[in-house]
Amino acid sequence: MSESTKERGFSRRGFLGAMGVAAMAAAIPVVGTGCAPQPRGSGVAEADEGAENFSDPLGVDREALLQKLRDCPEATEDLTLPDGRVIDKAYVTLYNRENRLGDGLNGTPGVGSFDLLMRLWSVEEAEQWNEMPLFERFTAYDYAVQSGRTEAEALEILNNQADRRLINRTTHAGIDWFWLYGYAGAIRPSLYSEFNKELNTDCDNLRGVDDGTASQYPIYHACPVSADVVEGGEIVPYRDWRAVVERHTVFSVQPCGCRNDAGLKGTVPKYEEGIRHCLVFGEMAEFMIETGNNVQITKEECIAEIEKLIDAGYVPEFALAENPDILCLCRSDRCAMLEFYRLSKGEMDAFPNASAYMLSYDSDKCIQCGACKDRCPMQCIEIGDDGRPHVEPWCIACGQCALVCPGDARILKAKPDEMIPPVPVDLFDQTVFSSVDRMARGLITDFAGTELPDQAIEASEAAMANRQFNWIVDTRPRGSAERYDDxxxxxxxxxxxxxxxxxxxxxxxxxxxxxxxxxxxxxxxxxxxxxxxxxxxxxxxxxxxxxxxxxxxxxxxxxxxxxxxxxxxxxxx
CATH class of the missing domain: 3.90.1010.20 (Sufe protein. Chain: A)
Known part of the structure; x- marks a missing residue:
């Protein structure tokens, strides 16, 4: 087996993150063909037999699940939407394949789910993308063999789509390697610099209607703000933001998707001028810079930006990998991922470990000043009737409270090894990691029909009318009155x-x-x-x-x- 098709391993040392687009509700019944088990009773697609203990992906047959993921059904006929529009079958197949990558697209498409795909790919380009290997790093030669083209033709096609950030490209020893990454981590970020209301709506509509089909493993996790807040003063190397930054040479900054979206929808928080929250480094930074998506900065500028945001009370969030190359800094009232963890009160299955650390509190040293509550970026500290701070379950052990505690009453302590699940090696493995997790849990829903089911039409039309999309977390109305009319x-x-x-x-x-x-x-x-x-x-x-x-x-x-x-x-x- 070539290096492009070898599956890479997972480290036993690591931790799951507290952030990600997580399952929020149940899936509607599976429509069309696919390998997901048919729903029984509740309408939720159930996990494959033997996958009920999927807390450790090494405990399942990864290769078998990967093969099932690669065997994505192809649409053989075009899809006709309720308004009479005809969607070429190439887009239906593309949707299914994108839905299998990472956290996917929420399964069964809705009435507007193909608008963005048709904006980004021509029919011919969609057919070309559908020929590319899933869950493999591949070269132009690999693609040429698979598609029956010459290597020169294959390279031209691959570079065309990579230059537009529809696929990923990295260079090793002078050879370009390509791989397919999920919508949330590849396509959407490539659009941030040109976001407008129409494009933002297309992104919203792309999501399907099968809620609850995201991976149970999030895509980001928190790391300590400083070694000073960790017992012993030493952070796990690949969870230490300063150590990770120091081993890279290329750095960039990209627009923040959360703020772009909030600004366009008129919700708070809107754009925050002069603050660069999303930092990218390494091979990913090189790719994003060369494709015109990111602005290059120096290592010194990168470190200064991180220090500034930590001083402002933000949480460092790494992409979920042993070799992360994306670092966001945010708060739970700014970041969609952190906000969801807060609103779920830390109880969602998708967030079993927000951090590799636990917050230790010494009440004897506490002077009851309230500085920790004011500083907490997760809004998880409340002052009790006894005047002492009490920490809610959605604490992610970032250490911001320890950073400002004048009595040294707080410190982060490392969790035991057995409490720290494995993490992927890099972003490529992260895609495989999440996809395998979804397949093992029976959360892959394929669609290859020629018409949308009534439920999908109703749900997606209602979402568009009310701006109530699957990933929106806190849209509930609020209010009360002292007295109502009987x-x-x-x-x-x-x-x-x-x-x-x-x-x-x-x-x-x-x-x-x-x-x-x-x-x-x-x-x-x-x-x-x-x-x-x-x-x-x-x-x-x-x-x-x-x-x-x-x-x-x-x-x-x-x-x-x-x-x-x-x-x-x-x-x-």
Whole structure:
């Protein structure tokens, strides 16, 4: 087997990250063909037999799962959308293949899922991309053999797509190597410098409607802000941001996708001038610079930028790899990944280990000054009735609180080796890592039909109408009133699987009862929101309640319908 097709190993030392686009709700029934097991009862695609203990990917037959991933079904007929548009079968196959890479595209496409693909690839280019090997590093010679072209023709095609960041390219010993990377890590970042509302909408619409199909392994993790906040003063080398930076020679900065998106949608936080959050180095930096996506900076500028942002209270987040070449610095009120970890209260399966460290607190040294609470980038420290700080479960052990603690009451301690799961070697392996994880859990949904199923049409049209896309975390309405007008009020909104009817009864000026009518929300996921939210809304006498973790869409739909009812009852909106 050539170097281009060898599978690389995983280190036993490492840790999973706390950030990533994680599963939030259940998948709709599998449509079309594919290797994912058919859903049983709940509509959730179940993991392959023997994969239930997939906490360690070395415990499964990786090669067998990779072969299943490579055997992606090809669409044999064009797809006709509800508005009569015909989508060439090459784009349907491309969608399926992209959906198998990394965290994927949320399975079954919706009505707008092909707009970005058709913007970026011609039909011929899509067919060429579909011929390229999945989960392999390959050369122009490899591609020529596989596609039946000459090596010169193959190289021209590959460089054309690499120059546009549709595939990745690195150079070793004078030979260009190529590989296919997922949408979130390759295509979307290449668009940041030219983002506009239309392009941003195309990116939103690309995501499919099968919520809950992302990898259980996130793509970023936190690392300590400094060796000074770690017991013994020594950080694991490949988790030490300064050590990682020092071993590289090429550095660049790219626009921040979270801020681009927030600015275009008019939500906060918007652009933050003069702050460069997303840093790239090594081979990835070289590629991004040569393709015109990133601005090159010096090592000194890179270090100065990191130090400035750490001083401002930001979290260093490495790409999930032993040899990371992407470092973002952010806060939970700035970063989509950190925000999701906070809003999920650290309880999601996708975040078993936010860090390789644990925060140790010595109450005897604490002077109860509150500096830690003010500094915490995760908003996870509260001052209790006893005047002492209490840490919530979504702490990622970044060490910012220890950095400002005047009493030295806080320190990071390394977790035992058995608590630190393995991580991929580099970004290529990270793609394989996440894809294998999804395949083992039965989270790969293929689509090769000639028409979209009704559920996909309804869900995607509702998402476009309400700007309620799968990855949006905190879109819930808020509000309450001291007194509402007595009466019984009804409203409905679109959940993940269709319409949700809600009835709100007001008695004596307060909410007495919230009832959810018949619905098709997924048992075990959306049903949790239906069970938990009515009581929480009555107890709060309003909308200031949390969404139910893992049932975001259903939660938001219920809260929006209740908001409509309360507006009828006199609540200002």
């Amino acid at each position: 009466g019984v009020y009804e409203a409905s909104r679109i959940g993940l699987q269709g319409s949700l009817a809600v009835t709100v009864a007001v008695e004596g000026g307060v909410i007495a009862r919230v009832e959810i009518g018949e619905n098709d929300e997924t048992p075990g996921f959306g049903s949790r929101a239906i069970e938990q939210l009515p009581g929480a809304i009555v107890a709060a006498n309003g909308l200031d309640v949390d969404t139910v973790s893992g049932a975001t869409h259903t939660s938001v739909a219920i809260l929006e319908a209740v908001e409509d009812c309360l507006a009828q009852a006199g609540m200002p909106v």
